Amino acid sequence: xxxxxxxxxxxxxxxxxxxxxxxxxxxxxxxxxxxxxxxxxxxxxxxxxxxxxxxxxxxxxxxxxxxxxxxxxxxxxxxxxxxxxxxxxxxxxxxxxxxxxx
Amino acid sequence: xxxxxxxxxxxxxxxxxxxxxxxxxxxxxxxxxxxxxxxxxxxxxxxxxxxxxxxxxxxxxxxxxxxxxxxxxxxxxxxxxxxxxxxxxxxxxxxxxxxxxxxxxxxxxxxxxxxxxxxxxxxxxxxxxxxxxxxxxxxxxxxxxxxxxxxxxxxxxxxxxxxxxxxxxxxxxxxxxxxxxxxxxxxxxxxxxxxxxxxxxxxxxxxxxxxxxxxxxxxxxxxxxxxxxxxxxxxxxxxxxxxxxxxxxxxxxxxxxxxxxxxxxxxxxxxxxxxxxxxxxxxxxxxxxxxxxxxxxxxxxxxxxxxxxxxxxxxxxxxxxxxxxxxxxxxxxxxxxxxxxxxxxxxxxxxxxxxxxxxxxxxxxxxxxxxxxxxxxxxxxxxxxxxxxxxxxxxxxxxxxxxxxxxxxxxxxxxxxxxxxxxxxxxxxxxxxxxxxxxxxxxxxxxxxxxxxxxxxxxxxxxxxxxxxxxxxxxxxxxxxxxxxxxxxxxxxxxxxxxxxxxxxxxxxxxxxxxxxxxxxxxxxxxxxxxxxxxxxxxxxxxxxxxxxxxxxxxxxxxxxxxxxxxxxxxxxxxxxxxxxxxxxxxxxxxxxxxxxxxxxxxxxxxxxxxxxxxxxxxxxxxxxxxxxxxxxxxxxxxxxxxxxxxxxxxxxxxxxxxxxxxxxxxxxxxxxxxxxxxxxxxxxxxxxxxxxxxxxxxxxxxxxxxxxxxxxxxxxxxxxxxxxxxxxxxxxxxxxxxxxxxxxxxxxxxxxxxxxxxxxxxxxxxxxxxxxxxxxxxxxxxxxxxxxxxxxxxxxxxxxxxxxx
Numbered sequence: 001x002x003x004x005x006x007x008x009x010x011x012x013x014x015x016x017x018x019x020x021x022x023x024x025x026x027x028x029x030x031x032x033x034x035x036x037x038x039x040x041x042x043x044x045x046x047x048x049x050x051x052x053x054x055x056x057x058x059x060x061x062x063x064x065x066x067x068x069x070x071x072x073x074x075x076x077x078x079x080x081x082x083x084x085x086x087x088x089x090x091x092x093x094x095x096x097x098x099x100x101x102x
Numbered sequence: 103x104x105x106x107x108x109x110x111x112x113x114x115x116x117x118x119x120x121x122x123x124x125x126x127x128x129x130x131x132x133x134x135x136x137x138x139x140x141x142x143x144x145x146x147x148x149x150x151x152x153x154x155x156x157x158x159x160x161x162x163x164x165x166x167x168x169x170x171x172x173x174x175x176x177x178x179x180x181x182x183x184x185x186x187x188x189x190x191x192x193x194x195x196x197x198x199x200x201x202x203x204x205x206x207x208x209x210x211x212x213x214x215x216x217x218x219x220x221x222x223x224x225x226x227x228x229x230x231x232x233x234x235x236x237x238x239x240x241x242x243x244x245x246x247x248x249x250x251x252x253x254x255x256x257x258x259x260x261x262x263x264x265x266x267x268x269x270x271x272x273x274x275x276x277x278x279x280x281x282x283x284x285x286x287x288x289x290x291x292x293x294x295x296x297x298x299x300x301x302x303x304x305x306x307x308x309x310x311x312x313x314x315x316x317x318x319x320x321x322x323x324x325x326x327x328x329x330x331x332x333x334x335x336x337x338x339x340x341x342x343x344x345x346x347x348x349x350x351x352x353x354x355x356x357x358x359x360x361x362x363x364x365x366x367x368x369x370x371x372x373x374x375x376x377x378x379x380x381x382x383x384x385x386x387x388x389x390x391x392x393x394x395x396x397x398x399x400x401x402x403x404x405x406x407x408x409x410x411x412x413x414x415x416x417x418x419x420x421x422x423x424x425x426x427x428x429x430x431x432x433x434x435x436x437x438x439x440x441x442x443x444x445x446x447x448x449x450x451x452x453x454x455x456x457x458x459x460x461x462x463x464x465x466x467x468x469x470x471x472x473x474x475x476x477x478x479x480x481x482x483x484x485x486x487x488x489x490x491x492x493x494x495x496x497x498x499x500x501x502x503x504x505x506x507x508x509x510x511x512x513x514x515x516x517x518x519x520x521x522x523x524x525x526x527x528x529x530x531x532x533x534x535x536x537x538x539x540x541x542x543x544x545x546x547x548x549x550x551x552x553x554x555x556x557x558x559x560x561x562x563x564x565x566x567x568x569x570x571x572x573x574x575x576x577x578x579x580x581x582x583x584x585x586x587x588x589x590x591x592x593x594x595x596x597x598x599x600x601x602x603x604x605x606x607x608x609x610x611x612x613x614x615x616x617x618x619x620x621x622x623x624x625x626x627x628x629x630x631x632x633x634x635x636x637x638x639x640x641x642x643x644x645x646x647x648x649x650x651x652x653x654x655x656x657x658x659x660x661x662x663x664x665x666x667x668x669x670x671x672x673x674x675x676x677x678x679x680x681x682x683x684x685x686x687x688x689x690x691x692x693x694x695x696x697x698x699x700x701x702x703x704x705x706x707x708x709x710x711x712x713x714x715x716x717x718x719x720x721x722x723x724x725x726x727x728x729x730x731x732x733x734x735x736x737x738x739x740x741x742x743x744x745x746x747x748x749x750x751x752x753x754x755x756x757x758x759x760x761x762x763x764x765x766x767x768x769x770x771x772x773x774x775x776x777x778x779x780x781x782x783x784x785x786x787x788x789x790x791x792x793x794x795x796x797x798x799x800x801x802x803x804x805x806x807x808x809x810x811x812x813x814x815x816x817x818x819x820x821x822x823x824x825x826x827x828x829x830x831x832x833x834x835x836x837x838x839x840x841x842x843x844x845x846x847x848x849x850x851x852x853x854x855x856x857x858x859x860x861x862x863x864x865x866x867x868x869x870x871x872x873x874x875x876x877x878x879x880x881x882x883x884x885x886x887x888x889x890x891x892x893x894x895x896x897x898x899x900x901x902x903x904x905x906x907x908x
Contacts, residue, residue, distance in 0.1 A: 014181060014182070016180070017180050022216060022218075025179075025182060025184065026182070028182060043479075045479040045480060046444065046479065046480040046481065046482070047444040047445045047447070047448040047482060047483065049445065049448055076369055076412060076413050076416075077445070077449060078408055078409035078412050078446070078449060079365070079366065079369045079410075079412075079413065081405060081409070082359065082365065082366075082405055082406050082409050083366065086359065086366075
């Protein structure tokens with residue numbers, strides 16, 4: 001089950017967030033910073049799945065934007081990885097020319 | 103007049119405009135503004151300003167811009183700022199007739215409201231109306247919101263509406279209704295029955311959206327209720343058919359992802375099949391073919407295909423599939439391991455780890471690939487590969503695997519070293535082909551990762567070394583060479599110090615058979631031990647080891663005893679209390695008890711093997727012979743006063759009774775102690791007659807006996823001390839000593855006061871291990887305070903009944 005869906009940029013600013021389980025608002029910002037920190041510290045040779053507390057994080061980088069999905073144990077990581085790309089393609093199709101900056 | 107009127111109107115209009123605030127800015131403007139903030143503080147300021155503006159706008163009950171304001175509020179909420187004052191506004195928006203209002207209102211409800219706020223119940227009526235709205239998009243909004251944040255009460259009220267919509271022919275609504283039903287079931291599981299009829303023809307749909315959400319709904323129902331699970335098993339053929347169509351159908355533009363038709367639905371179906379096929383032979387058989395088909399036909403060049411294959415493998419491993427299929431699955435995983443994509447390798451290793459218990463042989467075939475993954479750059483992959491490697495080690499491959507694992511230990515990150523070292527020790531212990539290999543491996547670990555080895559490994563290693571009697575010379579020589587160069591790795595130094603202390607005589611005599619013996623003088627050995635003592639890098643524990651080792655060498659070395667005496671006396675004034683205590687005791691050994699020194703410091707006997715997972719409770723040797731001269735670790739029980747030890751040594755009086763110690767250092771669950779402790783459940787009262795062991799001056803001590811069922815060499819004696827005089831006996835201490843062939847363990851007494859007039863007793867338990875079944879004899883010493891003076895007495899107990907030791 002997907003626990004949360006985040007789009008965070010390299011500086012740690014949240015561009016989009018959706019939580020599917022209740023998380024206290026102050027804990028959310030904390031979670032987002034920690035998550036982006038672990039994603040930023042990964043190099044290119046490392047895989048896109050991180051074990052973080054009791055979630056698994058699946059992330060994908062698009063230019064300066066990280067899309068991170070937090071799931072529990074029962075999810076297929078590779079399917080989620082594919083799903084992230086699907087989502088970006090949908091945004092692209094629907095809004096045309098999706099960019100980080102306004 | 104006209105002029106005045108105009109002027110009045112003008113003034114009126116002006117004041118009107120001054121009172122009214124300018125139109126609130128649009129969301130986009132707000133975002134742009136916030137992004138220009140250069141610091142967190144600046145951003146906070148902007149947001150606070152905007153919040154204030156929004157608040158006053160809300161107060162004015164402004165309908166036109168409510169939607170815009172709430173949208174901005176939601177954005178600020180997403181950035182982490184509080185937005186609770188917008189909750190009621192969301193409700194107002196939901197109640198509005200305009201779709202744009204409803205849309206933002208429902209979104210706001212999903213983000214800001216949940217069952218924790220009482221306000222949310224007010225929504226129920228709105229949602230109910232909107233579920234029956236004429237426009238499907240409004241119905242859709244209501245369904246989404248209910249499915250996102252509906253509380254149990256709301257779900258109960260509205261379940262009927264949801265169920266109705268689940269049966270509609272409108273696929274847009276049907277798919278949303280299915281997901282809403284999932285949420286309802288999660289919140290109110292009792293309502294599951296209600297949705298059962300509607301599920302009957304959910305899978306007949308052509309629309310993939312409906313199919314997908316239906317499968318999710320079925321999955322949720324099956325996971326929650328075994329009855330539902332049994333009921334839905336009949337859907338397996340239909341699911342198989344749908345899956346087959348997806349694979350075989352041609353290109354479908356709206357479902358295509360990199361050449362595969364709707365992979366997300368395929369994955370969902372595979373997962374549902376997994377749940378249905380688990381523990382059920384018939385269902386598993388029905389899906390065998392399709393699983394084999396998916397496994398062989400799926401295109402593996404892209405991530406999509408691999409995602410499906412992964413799910414297939416998980417399903418095959420979980421259901422009761424035939425062995426051919428299982429082998430196929432493991433081979434797929436093996437192929438994944440060779441893939442360039444690190445994600446796939448990670449996923450493969452994780453799955454192999456799960457299956458290695460059940461399909462050990464099949465996984466063994468991929469051992470070399472797994473071992474190669476130890477050299478991967480990714481930390482998670484390395485960890486998985488390490489765990490898997492340990493799981494695959496067996497008697498046949500131990501030599502090869504160990505080579506790889508040792509190499510890995512050398513080069514891996516520090517966070518792995520402790521686990522890897524422990525794993526290597528375990529594997530070596532189980533499968534070592536020879537003692538020499540075993541010791542070499544241990545040496546290798548100690549020298550490469552010496553500082554990461556866990557503390558409990560040191561006593562285990564010492565025990566191992568003691569037991570490899572023929573390797574003593576070789577071991578001590580290698581250890582000596584190892585610490586000559588570098589004595590900073592504490593576990594290594596501890597083991598080395600212990601061995602040098604034990605086998606120093608072998609070292610200097612140059613007796614090594616296994617390899618070229620080295621020439622070492624006694625002074626050189628003492629040099630290195632003294633360096634360890636002095637070094638800043640040595641911990642207190644290590645120093646303890648070193649000092650004891652030096653002391654032991656006093657009986658093994660011939661020329662350097664004076665030097666040893668000097669070292670020991672220096673440390674008698676050490677700041678470290680532990681070291682000081684030891685040094686003082688050893689000094690005493692030199693001065694007053696020199697005749698006993700050789701006996702006390704003699705070679706350790708072979709320790710009995712204790713499992714590495716055995717009880718680690720430390721055996722309490724309260725008041726008994728203080729084993730510190732022979733121990734290598736400080737006894738964990740309270741400081742045992744030296745006087746007691748010396749007093750007890752008095753008991754020896756130069757005959758064959760020696761104070762016997764649980765031979766192992768207390769850090770090792772004393773092998774005897776371990777066995778004895780295991781007996782706690784096995785005590786068997788066999789009616790052995792009790793005896794009065796001592797009766798004098800009003801103090802009577804009785805022994806009662808119990809023998810163990812499992813270990814016939816153990817006798818458990820419970821002593822009871824009673825006092826028939828008219829005054830209490832306080833500070834009562836009972837001590838015992840047994841002949842050399844026995845082992846004794848004394849547990850804590852119930853108290854230290856024997857009350858007068860036989861009003862109570864002190865109880866204490868003694869456990870005696872008598873492997874040679876010799877006649878039990880015991881010397882006891884009693885100390886206590888009575889009538890204001892200190893009393894002390896020695897006695898021998900010889901009247902043990904034969905049943906207690908035969």
